[in-house]
């Protein structure tokens with residue numbers, strides 16, 4: 136019996152097809168003596184269709200038990216009419232919250248072979264390699280009070296941005312730890328000039344740095360200036376740490392700089408479990424892309440690289456992660472391109488499945 | 499006696515020097531029979547130095563009486579140590595709030611002569627001309643409760659995002675009106691998938707459109723996707739309307755796409771006064787740039803174009819605004835460049851004052 140357990144939640148749209156390719160990679164590792172115990176379940180619209188809820192309690196319980204959850208994507212136009220409380224996104228948000236996955240790691244890396252796909256000039260993005268650490272379980276996403284109520288003769292919509300010192304402290308530490316393993320620089324972003332929660336954010340991050348990470352070069356930037364600087368010259372950054380809502384925008388912005396969303400993985404990590412592994416969920420940055428679902432056009436690489444992050448962060452298999460990442464680079468260097476990456480000369484168009492097979496072959 | 503009154507608040511850093519150039523423009527219009535009654539006062543750090551507050555009550559009162567306020571910039575490292583409540587920014591925020599300037603108009607226009615300065619590819623930004631309408635007097639900037647307090651044994655930072663139907667309604671109308679005068683397309687951005695205030699925002703904007711602007715093509719986008727799409731292909735947009743905080747990030751991002759912050763003006767408009775003119779404040783998008791203050795290096799064009807916006811929106815002098823904008827384009831076509839725009843071939847370096855003089859000459 137293996138002691139590596141994975142729960143796969145393919146979700147909606149292109150989720151199932153990209154996940155099928157990850158399965159091939161997992162199988163390949165299995166035949167090489169690195170077995171994973173894999174179970175599969177529903178999330179998002181798929182779960183709603185089956186159970187009337189975007190995440191069944193049984194699935195939630197399973198997610199709490201495994202070493203890592205691998206999620207495809209959720210959502211689709213079919214579910215737009217649903218009530219807020221049962222929308223596909225709620226399934227994902229529930230996983231994040233109940234597993235307490237406070238640190239969302241969003242690498243924005245520009246693959247040299249693909250730099251042309253960026254809307255930015257080549258010299259601005261080629262070689263780009265930054266990491267955004269987004270707080271994922273607090274802030275305005277979860278703060279109370281919230282809702283729409285009537286005041287006088289009109290409705291009022293309310294949400295609450297709320298951060299405790301310990302919530303800021305733990306995500307700051309996750310970011311400092313990463314900076315230490317990378318280029319040793321951390322930039323924290325908030326709106327301390329306007330928001331008291333931003334003042335507390337800045338103070339706590341500074342205190343953590345002063346006390347326990349004097350070797351990491353820490354800077355602070357207002358989030359609006361951060362959006363500007365990411366656009367102007369993103370290579371100035373190494374690791375960025377920011378809150379849930381700013382992180383949502385800034386990590387998507389950073390992802391788009393690279394020009395190829397179909398390539399970008401993410402990891403969401405929580406506290407260590409009894410076996411020492413962190414609670415963890417891995418998912419591609421791209422969405423469910425319902426417009427191309429089921430046509431073999433989806434790029435499975437973001438989901439495959441999310442599994443590589445699982446190898447590294449959940450199973451301490453850094454060498455194997457590197458091997459998988461190298462295989463991806465190699466197929467790209469060979470010119471293999473799924474539909475999202477076509478349009479440049481010298482490319483060999485491949486389907487979702489062909490891309491998965493090619494990566495297995497490289498392994 | 500003229501019936502056009504202006505209050506000039508040069509503020510900090512490069513504020514006074516760029517404003518000196520605007521004065522030349524105002525004087526030029528004066529000698530051509532278009533007189534303005536101009537008064538001047540302090541704001542930001544300059545006001546704090548003189549009065550211990552970033553905006554004196556007398557200045558606030560004056561701002562309420564004039565047709566338009568023209569502001570340079572506020573802030574500087576000297577004031578970083580000040581308490582939140584007296585920071586330079588609070589002066590600006592008080593003006594916005596007490597004048598009830600709910601619609602912040604932030605054009606992002608790429609001047610052909612300057613497209614090279616963008617970090618984006620020329621084809622992505624040349625000819626770019628979008629308008630972001632940011633709600634400016636509500637949302638998380640002003641919502642209560644707010645502050646830092648102790649809960650159990652730790653501090654908690656809290657801010658409140660809060661929007662009423664009427665607040666959304668009025669800024670939506672401002673945006674629809676602009677879209678009607680432009681390309682007839684409006685995109686509204688929020689996070690309705692996560693925030694109830696975003697759900698209300700989307701509903702109210704849609705209702706205003708359905709009822710009173712059926713001729714304007716309305717779409718909705720999540721703000722994170724908005725950040726991505728602005729980066730990927732900004733020309734897909736005409737007018738964007740969004741809340742105070744998203745607007746802060748997205749308008750700065752849009753500004754940076756153009757590559758030349760020193761060129762971008764803004765207008766903040768409120769309800770019509772008795773004389774029919776809206777309450778109004780105009781300011782350049784750039785900050786106080788303390789590092790280059792007093793050296794004749796600042797670009798006065800953003801501030802001059804802010805005055806052009808005043809001509810158009812406060813004084814119904816669209817032709818004169820156009821004339822001033824044309825003069826700016828002409829000096830750029832002649833190759834005149836302040837320090838921020840140097841580095842490309844064929845440019846003639848000029849100082850702040852020389853740029854102002856050249857624009858007057860073109861007029």
Ligand SMILES: CC(C)[C@H](C(=O)O)[C@@H](O)C(=O)O
Pocket residue numbers: 224227228383691692722
């Ligand atoms: C799907 C949505 C709820 C989610 C978020 O806003 O966090 C997404 O945008 C993300 O960044 O993972």
Ligand SMILES: CC(C)[C@H](C(=O)O)[C@@H](O)C(=O)O
Pocket residue numbers: 328329359587590591746
């Ligand atoms: C100076 C600051 C308070 C302000 C804001 O956050 O609104 C600025 O960033 C702006 O966009 O005008």
